[in-house]
Amino acid sequence: MAARLSSIEEYKALVDKYDTWLFDCDGVLWNGTTLVPGATESRKMYKTKFDKLGVEAHVDEIFGSAFASAVYISSVVKLPKDKKVYVVGMSGIEEELREEGIAFLGGTDPADNTLEPFSLGDWTPDPDVGAVLCGLDTSVNYTKLSKAFHYLLHAPGCHFLATNEDSTYPTAHGLLPGAGCIGAPLRYALGRDPVSIGKPAGTMLECIKAKHDFDPARTIMVGDRLNTDIEFGKNGGLATLLVLTGITKETDISGPNASTTVPDYVTQSIADLRTIFS
Amino acid sequence: MAARLSSIEEYKALVDKYDTWLFDCDGVLWNGTTLVPGATESRKMYKTKFDKLGVEAHVDEIFGSAFASAVYISSVVKLPKDKKVYVVGMSGIEEELREEGIAFLGGTDPADNTLEPFSLGDWTPDPDVGAVLCGLDTSVNYTKLSKAFHYLLHAPGCHFLATNEDSTYPTAHGLLPGAGCIGAPLRYALGRDPVSIGKPAGTMLECIKAKHDFDPARTIMVGDRLNTDIEFGKNGGLATLLVLTGITKETDISGPNASTTVPDYVTQSIADLRTIFS
Numbered sequence: 001m002a003a004r005l006s007s008i009e010e011y012k013a014l015v016d017k018y019d020t021w022l023f024d025c026d027g028v029l030w031n032g033t034t035l036v037p038g039a040t041e042s043r044k045m046y047k048t049k050f051d052k053l054g055v056e057a058h059v060d061e062i063f064g065s066a067f068a069s070a071v072y073i074s075s076v077v078k079l080p081k082d083k084k085v086y087v088v089g090m091s092g093i094e095e096e097l098r099e100e101g102i103a104f105l106g107g108t109d110p111a112d113n114t115l116e117p118f119s120l121g122d123w124t125p126d127p128d129v130g131a132v133l134c135g136l137d138t139s140v141n142y143t144k145l146s147k148a149f150h151y152l153l154h155a156p157g158c159h160f161l162a163t164n165e166d167s168t169y170p171t172a173h174g175l176l177p178g179a180g181c182i183g184a185p186l187r188y189a190l191g192r193d194p195v196s197i198g199k200p201a202g203t204m205l206e207c208i209k210a211k212h213d214f215d216p217a218r219t220i221m222v223g224d225r226l227n228t229d230i231e232f233g234k235n236g237g238l239a240t241l242l243v244l245t246g247i248t249k250e251t252d253i254s255g256p257n258a259s260t261t262v263p264d265y266v267t268q269s270i271a272d273l274r275t276i277f278s
Numbered sequence: 279m280a281a282r283l284s285s286i287e288e289y290k291a292l293v294d295k296y297d298t299w300l301f302d303c304d305g306v307l308w309n310g311t312t313l314v315p316g317a318t319e320s321r322k323m324y325k326t327k328f329d330k331l332g333v334e335a336h337v338d339e340i341f342g343s344a345f346a347s348a349v350y351i352s353s354v355v356k357l358p359k360d361k362k363v364y365v366v367g368m369s370g371i372e373e374e375l376r377e378e379g380i381a382f383l384g385g386t387d388p389a390d391n392t393l394e395p396f397s398l399g400d401w402t403p404d405p406d407v408g409a410v411l412c413g414l415d416t417s418v419n420y421t422k423l424s425k426a427f428h429y430l431l432h433a434p435g436c437h438f439l440a441t442n443e444d445s446t447y448p449t450a451h452g453l454l455p456g457a458g459c460i461g462a463p464l465r466y467a468l469g470r471d472p473v474s475i476g477k478p479a480g481t482m483l484e485c486i487k488a489k490h491d492f493d494p495a496r497t498i499m500v501g502d503r504l505n506t507d508i509e510f511g512k513n514g515g516l517a518t519l520l521v522l523t524g525i526t527k528e529t530d531i532s533g534p535n536a537s538t539t540v541p542d543y544v545t546q547s548i549a550d551l552r553t554i555f556s
Contacts, residue, residue, distance in 0.1 A: 115391055115417045120451035138420040139393045145418075146454050149446075153453065167467050168427075173398035175431065176424050177467040184466035185459035189445050 002242065002253065005267040011276045014265065018239060020219040022208070024199075027170050027224035027246020028270055029055070042095035043067050063208055065163040065179075065198030066093045069133055070100035071207050072197045077159055083130035086151050088144050088182055089137045093163065097133075105129070106144060118143040120150065129155050134183035134194060135163035145185050152190055160186070164198025166228060170246050199223075200231035222270065224248055226261040234261070241265040280520065280531065283545040289554045292543065296517060298497040300486070302477075305448050305502035305524020306548055307333070320373035321345050341486055343441040343457075343476030344371045347411055348378035349485050350475045355437055361408035364429050366422050366460055367415045371441065375411075383407070384422060396421040398428065407433050412461035412472060413441035423463050430468055438464070442476025444506060448524050477501075478509035500548060502526055504539040512539070519543040 005011060023029055025046065030053065041049075043062040050057040066089075073079050079102065087093055087107035094107045105126060106112050125147070132148045151158050166178035183194050197203050208214075220239040223229020224246025233240035242248060242263035252259055253266065267273075283289060301307055303324065308331065319327075321340040328335040344367075351357050357380065365371055365385035372385045383404060384390050403425070410426045429436050444456035461472050475481050486492075498517040501507020502524025511518035520526060520541035530537055531544065545551075 113393055115393060115419065117416055118454075120449060120454065138395055140423075141393065141419055142416040142455070145459070149455050150452065167469065171398060174428065176396075176398065177420070177427050177463050181423070181463035181466045184462040185455050188459045188462035188465075189455040191445065 002263050002266045005265055005272065008275050011267075011273050014220075014241070015273070015276060018218055018220040020212075020214040022219065022221045022233070022238070023270070024221075024223035024225070024229045024246075025049075028222055028229075028243055029053075031170055031172055031245065041066060041092040042099075044095065045092055060211055063204055064092070064096075065204065066096040066135060068204040068207050069093065069135070069161060069163050069197045070096040070102060072203045073097070073102055073131060073133070073159075073161070074100050076203070077131065077161075079130050079159075082128060084126060084128045085131045085133050086126075086129050086148055087133050087135075088140060088148050088186075089133060089135035089163065090139070093133065093135050103128075104133075106147065108139075112144050112147065113139045113141065114143055115141055116143070118146045120146070123147070125150055125154070127155075129158065131159035131161055132186070132194075133161045133163065134179075134186065136166075136169075136179035137182050140182050148186055149189050152186060160190070160192065160194040162194040162196045162198075164228065165196045166198075166225070168247070170224075199225075199228040200235055202232075202235055204232070205236040220264075226252065226259045226263070230261050230263045233263075239264045241267065243267060243270050245269045280541050280544045283543055283550065286553050289545075289551050292498075292519070293551070293554060296496055296498040298490075298492040300497065300499045300511070300516070301548070302499075302501035302503070302507045302524075306500055306507075306521055307331075309448055309450055309523065319344060319370040320377075322373065323370055338489055341482055342370070342374075343482065344374040344413060346482040346485050347371065347413070347439060347441050347475045348374040348380060350481045351375070351380055351409060351411070351437075351439070352378050354481070355409065355439075357408050357437075360406060362404060362406045363409045363411050364404075364407050364426055365411050365413075366418060366426050366464075367411060367413035367441065368417070371411065371413050381406075382411075384425065386417075390422050390425065391417045391419065392421055393419055394421070396424045398424070401425070403428055403432070405433075407436065409437035409439055410464070410472075411439045411441065412457075412464065414444075414447075414457035415460050418460050426464055427467050430464060438468070438470065438472040440472040440474045440476075442506065443474045444476075444503070446525070448502075477503075477506040478513055480510075480513055482510070483514040498542075504530065504537045504541070508539050508541045511541075517542045519545065521545060521548050523547045 043059050046062045047059050084103040087104050097104045129151045162183045165180040167180050168175045169178045216237045221233030222241045230240045240263040321337050324340045325337050362381040365382050375382045407429045440461045443458040446453045447456045494515045499511030500519045508518045518541040
């Protein structure tokens with residue numbers, strides 16, 4: 001059972017117990033303040049947002065699913081340098097792939113951002129595509145889905161990857177379809193699931209370990225989603241703190257419909273921790 | 279085990295045995311000859327196509343999943359007359375809804391056919407939406423998906439419907455994502471499946487029965503897909519004939535990976551039946 005935090009003493013004890021704090025952003029640090037809410041963002045985009053909010057953070061302290069995807073493609077998939085990634089996603093993914101030296105196509109290419117009819121007869125597939133990567137894409141359309149489907153069906157050994165599996169994401173005005181929805185038509189057409197790289201998968205934690213020295217026993221993951229953030233912490237052997245400012249509601253963690261994913265700690269909002277400094 | 283037809287005698291016996299013949303179109307009568315291939319078409323659109331191909335057919339002999347969906351909404355769902363359907367689909371669906379006197383929005387409305395960013399804050403939902411209907415939509419986009427998701431999440435008792443569940447469809451140049459893929463992001467975001475109205479569901483057969491008097495024991499369904507056409511015939515107590523000019527390949531019906539759906543008869547192409555007239 002999760003420990004409910006409410007007193008200053010409890011918050012102080014928590015801060016004493018853990019040296020390294022990992023924070024999910026959307027639903028924890030902010031809600032729907034992005035220009036394109038829920039987009040899979042690059043570390044530079046997050047850094048700009050932190051700056052605007054007056055939060056001190058270095059790019060090396062920021063880890064996103066777009067970054068983790070680029071690292072996964074180069075170090076786990078080990079995509080050959082002459083191969084390319086077809087992107088069903090936005091500029092944040094492209095930026096991280098570019099930084100990692102991975103060639104890509106699709107994405108924000110104007111030729112693929114169209115609602116015009118698509119015919120395989122008018123198109124020449126790129127013979128070098130070796131992976132399809134799906135992330136949140138508010139410009140998703142039938143041309144992109146058709147090209148991605150064609151590569152996954154016909155390109156030899158083409159990897160099917162997703163930045164993360166979020167089914168929805170919270171905006172200031174309500175829920176919208178999440179990044180996991182973008183690859184759903186391809187799942188359905190192919191009858192198989194992508195490898196998901198973001199939370200709760202361990203790839204992101206591997207990326208963090210590669211850059212920072214920390215003791216998992218004194219590290220805590222703070223998040224608003226049980227099936228991604230909290231599972232991510234648990235899978236990595238970290239402590240977990242659930243906040244209720246995002247996706248998860250009280251009824252998801254108590255009562256007859258409570259999830260089987262139980263965080264170590266629960267508090268209403270990350271803002272509660274400020275009480276120890278007042 | 280399916281009977282393989284090959285001799286003139288076998289084809290003649292088949293034609294003698296069945297008085298009523300139901301034909302799937304895409305993959306059976308034609309392949310990818312449509313302007314927008316695979317679109318969920320209205321009966322009038324099919325009629326125009328039959329005329330072009332020189333095939334005699336009356337509109338009353340044509341049944342499509344768009345028509346069946348409209349009939350389903352008015353006679354099974356019994357959507358109140360002051361309620362509307364939000365359409366993630368194209369003009370064929372709109373035409374059938376209009377003929378059935380069902381109010382709708384979305385669909386081909388230019389306001390919903392855009393790749394511009396979508397925010398719930400800039401949009402007023404229509405309080406009269408009582409159903410979301412998804413069909414093949416080559417203009418599918420994030421705005422349509424977001425609005426449909428919002429209605430399904432918040433409109434009281436909102437029905438989640440799909441014209442059919444085809445995962446892919448065959449064009450002259452290869453496979454593209456099918457109608458079933460269009461609602462897949464909504465399935466994923468909601469964690470629930472739509473009611474699918476087209477084959478293999480029985481709604482279309484009920485529509486046919488309402489217009490034509492036929493003896494199921496002397497009726498045969500001809501199709502190219504095991505999980506839709508052949509299952510549709512079997513569910514309706516009809517005989518079934520599989521042709522191999524569309525989705526299903528020889529390896530799907532014989533050998534170690536053969537499907538458990540077994541048609542009564544198999545022949546290479548519907549053209550084989552012409553041999554009895556030569």
